[in-house]
Amino acid sequence: MGLTALLVAAARAIETHRPDSLAQDPYAEHFVRAAAACADWPVRIQQVVEGDGDPLWGRFARYFGLRTRVLDDFVLGSVGAGARQVVLLGAGLDTRAFRLDWASPGCVVFEVDRAGVLEFKHRVLADLAACPKAKRVPVPVDLRSDWVSALTAGGFDEAAPSVWLAEGLLFYLPGPAETYLVDTVDRLSVAGSALAFEAKLEKDLMEYRDSAIYVATRERIGIDLLDLFAKGPRPDSAGGLAAKGWSTSTHTPFDFTRRHGRGPLPEPNDALEGNRWVFAHKRRP
Ligand SMILES: C[S@@+](CC[C@H](N)C(=O)[O-])C[C@H]1O[C@@H](n2cnc3c(N)ncnc32)[C@H](O)[C@@H]1O
Numbered sequence: 420m421g422l423t424a425l426l427v428a429a430a431r432a433i434e435t436h437r438p439d440s441l442a443q444d445p446y447a448e449h450f451v452r453a454a455a456a457c458a459d460w461p462v463r464i465q466q467v468v469e470g471d472g473d474p475l476w477g478r479f480a481r482y483f484g485l486r487t488r489v490l491d492d493f494v495l496g497s498v499g500a501g502a503r504q505v506v507l508l509g510a511g512l513d514t515r516a517f518r519l520d521w522a523s524p525g526c527v528v529f530e531v532d533r534a535g536v537l538e539f540k541h542r543v544l545a546d547l548a549a550c551p552k553a554k555r556v557p558v559p560v561d562l563r564s565d566w567v568s569a570l571t572a573g574g575f576d577e578a579a580p581s582v583w584l585a586e587g588l589l590f591y592l593p594g595p596a597e598t599y600l601v602d603t604v605d606r607l608s609v610a611g612s613a614l615a616f617e618a619k620l621e622k623d624l625m626e627y628r629d630s631a632i633y634v635a636t637r638e639r640i641g642i643d644l645l646d647l648f649a650k651g652p653r654p655d656s657a658g659g660l661a662a663k664g665w666s667t668s669t670h671t672p673f674d675f676t677r678r679h680g681r682g683p684l685p686e687p688n689d690a691l692e693g694n695r696w697v698f699a700h701k702r703r704p
Pocket of ligand 1: 421423424427428508509510511512513531532533536560561562563585586587588591592
């Protein structure tokens, strides 16, 4: 079971129970509680000694809460504009199929991740008797292999508009796998489709090895993110999409902190400094 997906789930649990919550995920804490590896992780900010001042469960968790909200809005906006197929690439413990209000009938949510992650998720949600609010199709496959066949076998229709999310995923894929993924999304997307993804701009990630977030994640919960991130140069995926006729906009997370009035702000030696959220729309002719 992917620990990074559990880290995001713990952050969402904390966000859910904040009085000024930006996103609600009532399932998140159940994933954390079901996994032995994170038995002592908090699921409420009140369980964190330093509270909001804690770099991991305060600032980093708030980052994930903000990202969740921004991408919730993106998905629902894209569905409102006509897409009915939602593809979650590296879905992890994302429960959007269960918790978002899919006002439009006929929405299908494809959850693409490794089999072990999807099996764990299924088990926890089945124990809770959770009911998806949209049709949900798990697609157990490794994104470094032929995931298109698996997605198509699951019923994905490349003739219909789609909305794609790569939330917290691309850093883990080697550069060529990211390029293949983005090119493939383009190939499978008709006009009117949309894609949001998260990227990192830093040329040398190791520069931030001693940042408060990376140190806390490594030393307190044993997740060395820099070790997990793929090494080597990153492709310019936003530029690649623009060249293929997509309109793109790139934001820092801090842009949304200011918009929502909550979330992380820049700080010295900041692991989040190079993070960018890219929103792309395939233009109609
Ligand atoms: C940090 S988690 C993010 C999960 C989810 N998108 C979210 O934001 O809650 C990264 C996810 O990407 C998945 N992942 C990483 N590399 C993958 C690969 N090669 N194939 C399929 N999934 C992968 C992991 O299993 C994990 O669930």
